[in-house]
Amino acid sequence: MLSGKNILLGITGGIAAYKTTFLTRLLIKAGASVQIVLTESASSFVSPLTLSTLSKNPVLMDFTNEEDGSLSWNNHVELGLWADLMVVAPATANTLSKMAHGTCDNLLLATYLSAKCPVYFAPAMDLDMYKHPSTKATLDTLVSFGYKLIPAESGELASGLHGEGRMAEPETICTFISEDLKRGRPLYGKKVLITAGPTHEPIDPVRFLGNRSSGTMGFELAKTAANLGADVVLITGPTALSLSDSNIDLVRVETAQEMYEACLAHFPSAIVVIAAAAVADYRPKQIHKEKMKKKEGDLLLELERNPDILLSMGQKKKHQFLVGFALETENELENAKGKLKRKNLDAIVLNSLNETGAGFGPGTNKVSFIDKNLDIKTFDLKTKPEVAGDIWEEIIGRIHV
Ligand code: C5P
Numbered sequence: 001m002l003s004g005k006n007i008l009l010g011i012t013g014g015i016a017a018y019k020t021t022f023l024t025r026l027l028i029k030a031g032a033s034v035q036i037v038l039t040e041s042a043s044s045f046v047s048p049l050t051l052s053t054l055s056k057n058p059v060l061m062d063f064t065n066e067e068d069g070s071l072s073w074n075n076h077v078e079l080g081l082w083a084d085l086m087v088v089a090p091a092t093a094n095t096l097s098k099m100a101h102g103t104c105d106n107l108l109l110a111t112y113l114s115a116k117c118p119v120y121f122a123p124a125m126d127l128d129m130y131k132h133p134s135t136k137a138t139l140d141t142l143v144s145f146g147y148k149l150i151p152a153e154s155g156e157l158a159s160g161l162h163g164e165g166r167m168a169e170p171e172t173i174c175t176f177i178s179e180d181l182k183r184g185r186p187l188y189g190k191k192v193l194i195t196a197g198p199t200h201e202p203i204d205p206v207r208f209l210g211n212r213s214s215g216t217m218g219f220e221l222a223k224t225a226a227n228l229g230a231d232v233v234l235i236t237g238p239t240a241l242s243l244s245d246s247n248i249d250l251v252r253v254e255t256a257q258e259m260y261e262a263c264l265a266h267f268p269s270a271i272v273v274i275a276a277a278a279v280a281d282y283r284p285k286q287i288h289k290e291k292m293k294k295k296e297g298d299l300l301l302e303l304e305r306n307p308d309i310l311l312s313m314g315q316k317k318k319h320q321f322l323v324g325f326a327l328e329t330e331n332e333l334e335n336a337k338g339k340l341k342r343k344n345l346d347a348i349v350l351n352s353l354n355e356t357g358a359g360f361g362p363g364t365n366k367v368s369f370i371d372k373n374l375d376i377k378t379f380d381l382k383t384k385p386e387v388a389g390d391i392w393e394e395i396i397g398r399i400h401v
Pocket of ligand 1: 275
């Protein structure tokens with residue numbers, strides 16, 4: 001959720017300011033660009049040099065900067081426009097009160113007043129200050145303005161007293177913001193199940209039957225769904241791909257049978273299911289315990305049918321919006337429509353191996369999206385992330401989220 005976001009981090013003068021070094025690291029690790037604005041008193045609690053090193057940006061404190069004898073202006077209006085979101089952490093009683101009343105006597109407050117983006121604030125103060133009616137009124141005022149309170153926690157305070165007023169931990173602040181950003185997304189709170197990659201059907205301990213699927217399309221569909229706010233379960237056969245996203249539960253399987261079992265376990269609670277895996281239709285009837293020895297003459301491998309995962313999900317379907325993929329080399333449209341009906345799907349994505357740039361490889365794909373009313377939308381050749389975006393747009397337009 002935070003990846004690619006421009007984040008203004010406003011730090012005010014409380015002892016919890018030392019924790020903003022960790023907060024800065026977490027935001028940077030999550031892929032955000034961070035610009036820090038400090039109040040003067042905050043600089044007594046945490047070093048601007050540490051913060052500028054961690055944020056990879058000069059830390060701003062004053063309206064003007066003096067460098068080599070010339071004066072430059074730290075433009076609070078531009079900072080406010082640059083930001084996708086602002087976090088004030090720790091937010092002292094003094095700064096919170098000024099924020100509520102529009103006082104603007106430092107760069108942090110001027111930037112806050114200029115910012116049009118969502119503003120989060122994490123109060124930090126001693127328990128009696130936190131309980132004071134004026135602080136409560138300040139917090140209520142800021143919340144009524146639409147700013148987002150990251151509640152203080154209870155625990156040991158710098159004064160040695162115990163109680164409410166401790167700044168939320170950096171991890172809690174990051175999770176709070178990510179969850180809040182997710183809440184507005186079209187797939188928020190929806191479980192999405194996606195299959196990806198090939199399956200490997202063992203012949204003996206070293207050999208298997210497989211196919212050329214890279215898994216890229218399924219992985220891109222999963223990443224897009226996570227960006228749209230979904231809780232994703234991605235069940236993948238063996239691929240070289242990996243991802244780390246707290247909103248994607250990556251389940252690695254080897255065979256069609258394992259994929260089938262994993263799918264059935266997640267299917268009942270899923271809202272949207274996309275079967276993008278290239279599942280082997282057949283598997284060797286016998287798996288040899290030892291490596292098979294070369295012998296004179298030909299070898300015949302007897303194969304048996306694998307379960308059709310998509311077909312059985314179609315048979316079990318209740319509320320789910322079920323999407324299949326069809327990779328065809330002949331009679332593409334007719335075959336895809338046939339599959340849509342036979343497997344009781346809500347939509348099918350057709351990609352043709354006859355099209356240059358479409359299919360199994362990592363780069364690009366060219367697809368048509370066909371829904372159960374047989375409305376067809378054909379897209380241009382695009383990168384797989386773009387194709388994933390198109391497919392999700394079609395699905396979201398058809399589910400009542
Ligand atoms: O019928 P066909 O195998 O061509 O259909 C392809 C679609 O069915 C894909 O969405 C694929 O993921 C799914 N499938 C499956 N289980 C199988 C075979 C295909 O889920 N055993």
